[in-house]
Amino acid sequence: MLKYVFKRLAYIVIVFLIASVLLFALYKSVPGDPARMMLEGNKASMKPAEYEARYQDAVRKLGLDKPVFVQYFTWLFNTLRLDFGYSLTYKMPVKEMIGEPMKNTIMLNVWSLIPVFAITLPLGIASAVRRGTRFDRSVQIITIIGYSLPFFVIALLFIFLLAVKIPIFPISGVQTPALRGTPLRMFLDKLYHMALPLIVMVFTSLGGLTRYVRATMIEALRMDYIRTARAKGLSEKVVIYSHAFRNALIPFITIMTGWFISIFSGSVVIERTFLWNGMGKVIIDALNQQDFAVSLAMVMFYLVLSLIGNLVMDLSYGLADPRVRLE
Amino acid sequence: MKRKLFVLLLIVAVVSASAFARGAAEAAPRVETQVILGSSTQVNADFFDGWTNSATNAYLKELMTGYETVVWTKEGRYIVNPISVPSYTAVDNADGSKTYTFALANNLTYNDGTKITAKDYVFAILYAASPEALEIGAQYGVGPEYVGYEKFHSGESAEFAGIRLLGDLSFSITIKAEELPYFFDLSLVSVAPYPLHVIAPGVDVVDAGKGAYLTDTFTADLLRQTVLTAGTGYRYKPLVTSGAYQFENYNPADSTASVVLNPRYLGDYDGAKGSIHRLIIKLTNTATQMDELKTGAIDMLQGISGGDQISRGLDLYDQKLVNYSSYPRYGYGKIAFACDFGPTQFDAVRRAIAYSLDRNEFARQYTGGYGIIVNGYYGASMWEYSQNKARLDKDLNAYPYNLQKAEEELVNDGWTLNKDGKPFQKGVDAIRHKMVDGTLMPLVIEWANTANNPVSDLISTMLVPEVRKIGMQINGTTVDFSVLLDNLYKENIEKPVYGMFNLGTGFNTTQAYWYYYSTDPEYFGTYNTNFIADKQLEAITLDMKKTDPQDLTGWVEKWIQFQKRWNHLLPDIPLYSDMYHDFYNPRIVGYESSSTWDFRYAIVRASIK
Structure with a gap:
């Protein structure tokens, strides 16, 4: 087992290095001049000679005057030291500017996990067990609607219903502007602002996940060992939760890994619609504004997260199914 | 029974938490004299000169200065x-x-x-x-x-x-x-x-x-x-300032910033000290900003353009939920030409393109009826224009849609040959040519545009087919905006290709005409993005620069001369100048904004009813 883990960790390092070369090359090939971007807004207030001097200074500061391979190794070395560079948009180190959005994203995603799994797991199982009944058909119809409608349409619908027509929740934002109070009060206010995006996130996640749980459960319930378990006279509860559900867990673990990564990555649509200042919004803004230090740092971060997530996922398979051997 | 009790408890807990949270927010005292400005431009952490050019941060910096x-x-x-x-x-x-x-x-x-x-x-x-x-x-x-x-x-x-x-x-x-x-x-x-x-x-x-x-x-x-210490440095937290307002708070969690009145402030040049206690800038998005205004989550939106948004704002005005003011933009959307190579180096070609486009219809379609067109290098809100509107409207060529005149411009400029160097025959030959330095130059213009841009779409449908009728061809290429800028400034470009671009421009309050139209190559690209080297135009601008600051009449005369020459040379074709709208809560009174007197100035002179 340990040998397996070390081997996988070695693979992670290799994949990381290959991906870093590819990503760096990709970003380098994107047209645009970061030094010019750094000065763009000040151009009108400078004379050409002054602008040129500042431009050359910016080129030096960003290391763009060095050969590309030197730029790559400098960037890689700095990244490994957790120095992700300088954001051209925020005019500050990337490390300093991503803290708050990361906190917001994690908060929103962790809170959404609880109701999502609390609803989808029992609903999917119940739907699978009662396959073909009116209950199952109703769940199928509702989840297909939730699954088919685009995120932003659902978000705008919920805003219209719960923030404009019946103004229960705020339309956007993370906090009531200029609110002062105890940490508890501030926290509750944040929860209040989080409610609507949370509801939308939960609603949009129900369809896919419920149907996934239902499908894997149906598959598991068809297995011979379920028939055997029933023939042995085990109660239906034991058959479903101890035998069928545990076997249905393996594909579910794959889904869980994706969710684990999404805790840190955020949703572009949700965050932009509700102006929830999270990582999804930061990354899309960085890409739009060609703030490559931010986007490259985040892509590398998610790469590492995915590689580790995959390792955790493979280890979990062994825990969920003793037949799986890690070699 | 246990399960039912659990579900019941869960429901009670969720409802209570929601009510408590909402109650907490409602309990927040909403100060009567407070205005929340919604903006689609995110406020960042910089509140000191030297780092950011974000419009919202600039408002706050100005209010604190x-x-x-x-x-x-x-x-x-x-x-x-x-x-x-x-x-x-x-x-x-x-x-x-x-x-x-x-x-x-x-x-x-x-x-x-x-x-x-x-x-x-x-x-x-x-x-x-x-x-x-x-x-x-x-x-x-x-x-x-x-x-x-x-x-x-x-x-x-x-x-x-x-x-x-x-x-x-x-x-x-x-x-x-x-x-x-x-x-x-x-x-x-x-x-x-x-x-x-x-x-x-x-x-x-x-x-x-x-x-x-x-x-x-x-x-x-x-x-x-x-200055730079995170969280406390002057760049991030300028607690000691001299303006009508002083720094109160910046919340990085949702990019909201607030300033409050400075009780020690003696006043602006006209004595205005501000009377609204707190000003807050909050991020909004275009899709829901009017809903935020309607529900009272924000009190003001400024600089709104585009037919859809303005119509939604005017609907709120009809319902007496908001007031509004409108003013023309201090700039315009334009077609910009490279005036140093290819067919667009000839002013007759640029004029022919202008005659081939129905600019009134173009502006109407793009702005949804909330825009105007200008005929020179000015914004309609410039005092020089507003004081001399009748004269300028009469003296400047509006280039009304007229393909006959467009063709005349080309013929008079020598675009009379076909690809074989023989006389161009309408209906037979597709593209006009001109003998330039012993070589036949085809009347083909490469146009760089950006994706998802409605202006580019309108040019494709309203201009490109029209110029074909007069023997001209415009080839559009969609590029990234940074590539467009590279080509416009001719930076990192080995050989220029594009002679035509579409983008927007804004004027400064101290517009340095003499740099923008300087024939000194040092200014090419940085200021003179048209690369136009017209000695007469430059001479007028240099004369403008030398005007005695007290001689407003002299300045205006030279300014008009400049506009006439510019209007003839046409380095840009102004396409539209939006009518910006500021929508605000009716309890805000005395808010008089314009394109040169925006939120940062107008709000200091406004009050709450």
């Missing part, structure tokens, strides 16, 4: 601020330079009660021009026009020869001879005080007769500590 020596007025002029500078002199020196000497009022203080002296004004100049400021990454454009700037900025000299500290309440600035005469010279000496005791504690401003300088304790390390 006061007692400038020279201020911008509602009428669109620069004047010496009577509140901070009771008297001043402007002396033309024998060497051609000009010295402004300011005597400051004795009763100016920062919001913390510290007295403002001449040292704070001199410090503001020395700091911004210093190599130390550059070292900490700040970008300022302060000082190049002052005598002694180069030596001070490079660190060669500790003294800034053109800046003199003359006493506790007096200082002077000397403008270089080569910058003069200059119509906007007052704008060059507009300085606001920076709190020396906060930004550079322990540092003194001294003048031993050769120019003002900062004592040795002024270092980049000191600035890193006082």
